[in-house]
Amino acid sequence: MRIILLLIYIFIGVFSDPYSLFIPKGFPTPFIPEDNQLSDSRVALGKKLFFDNMMSRDSSLSCASCHQPQFAFSDGRQKSVGIKGRQVSRNAPTLTNVAYQPYFLLDGLNPSLETQVKIPIHEHNEFDFHILLIAERMKQDSLYVSLSKDAYNSEPSPQVIAYAIACYERTLISGNSPYDQYFYQGNKTALNDSEIRGMNLFFDDLYCASCHGGFNFSDSRLTNNGLYTNYTDQGRARLTKKTEDQAIFKTPTLRNIGFSAPYMHDGSFESLEQVIDHYSSGAKGHFNQDPLIQPFDISQDQKQDLIAFLIALNDSSFVSND
Ligand code: HEC
Ligand code: HEC
Structure with a gap:
């Protein structure tokens, strides 16, 4: 009873x-x-x-x-x-x-x-x-x-x-950025022309969405994006000690990326500009570097468009609503 x-x-x-x-x-x-x-x-x-x-x-x-x-x-x-x-x-x-x-x-x-x-x-x-x-x-x-x-x-x-x-x-769910308003909520004025050009670069012309894709801008895959040839931080190998886990990190979400600088596991990049320069150079070539990451050529204007798009993933209602 x-x-x-x-x-x-x-x-x-x-x-x-x-x-x-x-x-x-x-x-x-x-x-x-x-x-x-x-x-x-x-x-x-x-x-x-x-x-x-x-x-x-x-x-x-x-x-x-x-x-x-x-x-x-x-x-x-x-x-x-x-x-x-x-x-x-x-x-x-x-x-x-x-x-x-x-x-x-x-x-x-x-x-x-x-x-x-x-x-x-x-x-x-x-x-x-x-x-x-x-x-x-x-x-x-x-x-x-x-x-x-x-x-x-x-x-x-x-x-x-x-x-x-x-x-x-x-409960820390964020899905009301200008990108969400444009893409999911059907407000065609929520992104400006530069942000739309940046979106097309991100999803179509470059390879970013192969890892940072889907509704959360991350496939959560464990991989290496070639920050260094020799990492101080062993990443996943810290515990597993396996060679294939050397410098392996989880692909982070890019939502609210304009609010969460500096970037990468060691905070080594202060700006999104540095992040894009890293990828466009083809990265440093660590032995576990994901083969998706290859050098690419984009103009200064295209770089600004890509940054504008990334900032359009900021959801100001999320950061103001604690
Ligand atoms: C092979 C998968 C892969 C691809 C392709 C990729 N990334 Fe990443 N990205 C990662 C991983 C893994 C990290 C985290 C690395 C670390 O912390 O050392 C990361 C980190 C980032 C960060 C920092 C996030 C944070 O919170 O610190 C940004 C910004 C970023 N990537 C943007 C891009 C852009 C823009 C592109 C396309 C040019 C791209 N990525 C392509 C896997 C990828
Ligand atoms: C001194 C700063 C600090 C404090 C205090 C702290 N964190 Fe963190 N948190 C970090 C760092 C740094 C990482 C990344 C650690 C790692 O990967 O080894 C992290 C990672 C996390 C993650 C994993 C996120 C992901 O994407 O995998 C969660 C969840 C988290 N913290 C929640 C908490 C909670 C809950 C508390 C309080 C009980 C807390 N943190 C206190 C700095 C802190």
């Missing part, structure tokens, strides 16, 4: 406040795990945690310190800085449409948003803390205690923390 009552309670708890996720026109429904369906209270708890400095050992940083809404949830730095000014080895990626990614981290080594949450918490150079100790801090705070109960019918725990933050991250 008690089990039945508990099941009814959980059922009511989850379905009384289902979160209505806005799916932009042209986008598929993202994968949401069976055991972590979205609800208003889960998303609200996850958002509060995401922006709360008590997540880090000395209460100086939150997830949002490195994933700031105004930079499309990246941080504007070449490489991130953790607690006590500790240097992180990579550039913070945008969390735009992270719900659609099949795996996480720049080398794709993490399988789920839920398991990803612990990584920055435990990382010496980021929060240098422990998820159990965060749960203890939350138990001292009556608001967190009641939010956890509403969200998961549980006291604060590592699972509540990881699951709630993953729910919030899945």
Whole structure:
């Protein structure tokens, strides 16, 4: 009997406040795990945690310190800085449409948003803390205690923390850029002539869309785009140690790219101009470089058109709506 009552309670708890996720026109429904369906209270708890400095050992940083809404949830730095000014080895990626990614981290080594949450918490150079100790801090705070109960019918725990933050991250959906208005929403004046010429270069004349294609401007493929012949960061081989994984990184989305400079895993390019010069030169020729990347010749005007198109992937409603 008690089990039945508990099941009814959980059922009511989850379905009384289902979160209505806005799916932009042209986008598929993202994968949401069976055991972590979205609800208003889960998303609200996850958002509060995401922006709360008590997540880090000395209460100086939150997830949002490195994933700031105004930079499309990246941080504007070449490489991130953790607690006590500790240097992180990579550039913070945008969390735009992270719900659609099949795996996480720049080398794709993490399988789920839920398991990803612990990584920055435990990382010496980021929060240098422990998820159990965060749960203890939350138990001292009556608001967190009641939010956890509403969200998961549980006291604060590592699972509540990881699951709630993953729910919030899945709501970071962006699909209202001028390109979306033009292409998916049928507003033929949303792009100007230069942006349209840039769009044609991107999709037809050049090879960009072979990797950065589809509604999210990424096929999430793990590959090498030839930044160096010798990489300091081993990419996927960092853990797998395999030669075929040397300097292999996940193809990032290009949505909100105008907000998330600098670029690449090490933030080595400050501008989109540098990115295009990199590809047009045919890249550096690392032994794992994808054969799709070949040199191409475009005029200065065409380069400006391509940049204008990339900037038209900025969704200002996404960065202003934290
Ligand atoms: C000190 C800066 C910093 C903090 C704090 C931080 N992150 Fe990150 N985040 C990064 C960097 C850098 C990466 C890329 C790491 C890698 O690939 O090894 C990253 C990667 C991610 C990714 C993977 C994105 C993708 O496209 O695969 C997610 C999701 C994420 N962070 C969420 C969070 C959450 C949730 C928190 C808080 C619990 C957090 N981050 C705290 C800097 C930070
Ligand atoms: C073979 C697949 C592939 C092709 C083709 C490709 N890219 Fe990329 N792109 C990648 C990968 C992989 C990265 C990440 C590399 C890294 O972080 O070191 C990347 C990174 C980028 C970035 C930086 C994104 C960020 O958030 O840091 C931009 C901008 C970009 N590419 C634009 C383009 C453009 C424009 C073209 C066409 C001229 C193009 N790419 C062609 C795979 C590709």
